[in-house]
Amino acid sequence: MTSNAIRKIAIIGGGSAGWMTASALSNALQGSCEITLIESEEIGTIGVGEATIPPVKYFNAQLGIEEAEFMRETNATFKLGIEFIDWSKCGKSYFHPFGQYGAEFDQTPFYQYWMREAINGNTAPDIDEFSMAWAAGANGKFQHPEKDKRKIQSTFDYAYHFDANLYARYLRGYSQKRGVQRIEGKVGNVSLAPENGFIQSVSMDDGRIIEADLFIDCTGFYGVLIEQSLETGYEDWSHWLPCNRAVAVPCENASGQLLPYTKSSANRAGWQWRIPLQHRIGNGVVYCSEFMGSSEAEQSLLENLDAEPLQDPRHLKFVTGRRKKFWNKNCVAIGLAAGFMEPLESTSLHLIQYGIMRLLALFPDNNFSPMLEQEYNALTSAEYERIRDFLILHYKATEREDSEFWKYCKNMQVPDRLAYKIDQFRSNGILSSDERELFHNPSWIAVYLGQGVFPQRAPALANYRSKVPVNERLGQIRIAMKEAVEAMPDHRAYVDNYCKSAAQ
Numbered sequence: 001m002t003s004n005a006i007r008k009i010a011i012i013g014g015g016s017a018g019w020m021t022a023s024a025l026s027n028a029l030q031g032s033c034e035i036t037l038i039e040s041e042e043i044g045t046i047g048v049g050e051a052t053i054p055p056v057k058y059f060n061a062q063l064g065i066e067e068a069e070f071m072r073e074t075n076a077t078f079k080l081g082i083e084f085i086d087w088s089k090c091g092k093s094y095f096h097p098f099g100q101y102g103a104e105f106d107q108t109p110f111y112q113y114w115m116r117e118a119i120n121g122n123t124a125p126d127i128d129e130f131s132m133a134w135a136a137g138a139n140g141k142f143q144h145p146e147k148d149k150r151k152i153q154s155t156f157d158y159a160y161h162f163d164a165n166l167y168a169r170y171l172r173g174y175s176q177k178r179g180v181q182r183i184e185g186k187v188g189n190v191s192l193a194p195e196n197g198f199i200q201s202v203s204m205d206d207g208r209i210i211e212a213d214l215f216i217d218c219t220g221f222y223g224v225l226i227e228q229s230l231e232t233g234y235e236d237w238s239h240w241l242p243c244n245r246a247v248a249v250p251c252e253n254a255s256g257q258l259l260p261y262t263k264s265s266a267n268r269a270g271w272q273w274r275i276p277l278q279h280r281i282g283n284g285v286v287y288c289s290e291f292m293g294s295s296e297a298e299q300s301l302l303e304n305l306d307a308e309p310l311q312d313p314r315h316l317k318f319v320t321g322r323r324k325k326f327w328n329k330n331c332v333a334i335g336l337a338a339g340f341m342e343p344l345e346s347t348s349l350h351l352i353q354y355g356i357m358r359l360l361a362l363f364p365d366n367n368f369s370p371m372l373e374q375e376y377n378a379l380t381s382a383e384y385e386r387i388r389d390f391l392i393l394h395y396k397a398t399e400r401e402d403s404e405f406w407k408y409c410k411n412m413q414v415p416d417r418l419a420y421k422i423d424q425f426r427s428n429g430i431l432s433s434d435e436r437e438l439f440h441n442p443s444w445i446a447v448y449l450g451q452g453v454f455p456q457r458a459p460a461l462a463n464y465r466s467k468v469p470v471n472e473r474l475g476q477i478r479i480a481m482k483e484a485v486e487a488m489p490d491h492r493a494y495v496d497n498y499c500k501s502a503a504q
């Protein structure tokens with residue numbers, strides 16, 4: 001290492017962001033940096049964030065975390081996707097599955113043949129019926145996907161539902177074993193170097209001063225370093241993602257049944273989540289305060305629980321958007337301190353993971369080259385914007401006009417890039433996607449079709465390939481799926497056998 005290498009890192013904040021960062025840095029830097037994490041029990045954490053998407057598996061794998069142990073410790077269950085209820089219109093639901101539709105049997109993609117046949121009325125009009133994730137989920141079944149790509153059981157993917165507080169605690173143990181020092185207390189003051197505005201140290205309320213070369217702001221919505229001290233600024237996306245409040249409460253799992261997917265049910269000014277964990281169900285209503293008051297949101301949440309609430313409901317406020325810079329001088333903001341785009345597609349923990357991996361890939365020395373900062377900010381902004389557009393699609397592509405909220409969403413102007421994508425799909429059945437998209441083609445297909453954006457024509461190539469026995473193949477795929485699902489174990493039984501937690 002050069003004499004200019006970063007030697008001291010201070011992470012401020014001990015929610016999921018803080019402890020995910022501490023784990024990944026302590027693992028990657030192998031003891032060559034002193035890492036300190038400051039957290040305040042008095043302030044506490046946001047305490048929600050229970051649903052994830054498949055890349056979280058790679059984060060855990062990189063840390064060498066054993067899946068069954070991690071699931072036991074966090075009361076986790078498997079997640080195959082999200083069921084969206086009443087989003088496009090009341091009474092209609094669709095599934096956003098993890099994994100692909102059908103199976104590829106020709107050089108022309110499966111979805112193009114399906115589209116051709118669906119437009120001609122020759123196959124099931126609902127593409128959900130070709131998703132293994134949906135077929136297993138709808139039957140309450142789960143097993144790990146097969147590795148053999150020739151098998152239909154290899155065509156789905158999965159993520160987890162888990163208790164976010166327990167995940168942070170688990171990673172705290174992991175980090176401390178790798179030398180991360182934890183300091184309990186509140187940061188009251190941040191000292192900036194007069195010559196360049198870099199952070200020199202943070203002072204605790206009890207007078208302790210913590211110095212570091214690199215500071216990671218994981219203080220959640222407070223943004224103690226990135227905003228309160230460095231005044232980086234925030235790009236507000238409320239006009240595209242108008243929900244700005246949430247109320248959350250866990251309840252018992254009275255039936256004992258364990259669905260391997262999240263439910264998202266739209267209401268008149270937002271939506272309600274249902275996330276099944278091993279020992280309870282997490283619930284919350286996300287809504288826009290311009291169209292719904294907090295007492296109506298709370299009442300609507302409590303009326304739609306499976307069983308008695310286990311706590312008093314917790315109310316939360318947020319503004320959708322992102323920091324104008326995620327990396328500013330010698331400070332990098334990760335987690336809610338960096339931005340928040342509402343929990344609709346469970347992307348926040350992924351953005352934490354992405355932020356950490358980018359930081360490691362562009363790790364600075366004490367020169368803090370502005371080019372590294374620039375690259376980090378450009379890549380992270382683009383990742384936020386791609387995810388943002390996917391989320392906006394859920395609100396924009398609705399047929400609902402039964403409330404002022406849905407009328408607003410249906411008629412709002414969307415970013416040009418998203419408007420172009422929707423037009424391409426609607427006019428030509430073409431998926432205009434960037435290869436760096438977190439959400440790949442099947443996710444866009446699920447939401448387009450589920451929300452009622454149906455193409456006027458199938459992409460042309462499918463029409464030229466008349467020798468391919470498409471209907472026979474579609475039939476074979478459905479039979480293979482049916483047999484595979486019948487042979488799968490019940491999700492609850494699989495979890496009990498694989499990773500039953502002590503809390504059950």
Ligand SMILES: Cc1cc2nc3c(=O)[nH]c(=O)nc-3n(C[C@H](O)[C@H](O)[C@H](O)COP(=O)(O)OP(=O)(O)OC[C@H]3O[C@@H](n4cnc5c(N)ncnc54)[C@H](O)[C@@H]3O)c2cc1C
Pocket residue numbers: 012013014015016017018038039040041043044045046047048049050051052164185186187188218219220221222224246248284316318334335336337343346347348349350
């Ligand atoms: C309603 C809602 C639902 C969500 N659902 C999901 C989901 O399903 N999936 C998903 O991926 N994400 C979800 N999220 C996002 C997820 O909760 C967060 O991304 C994640 O928990 C990380 O939070 P954090 O660590 O950035 O902040 P926090 O959990 O708020 O932690 C902040 C930390 O900073 C500390 N701190 C603050 N100020 C100071 C100070 N002055 N001194 C010392 N310490 C300080 C606090 O004590 C705490 O330890 C949801 C968010 C909301 C609001």
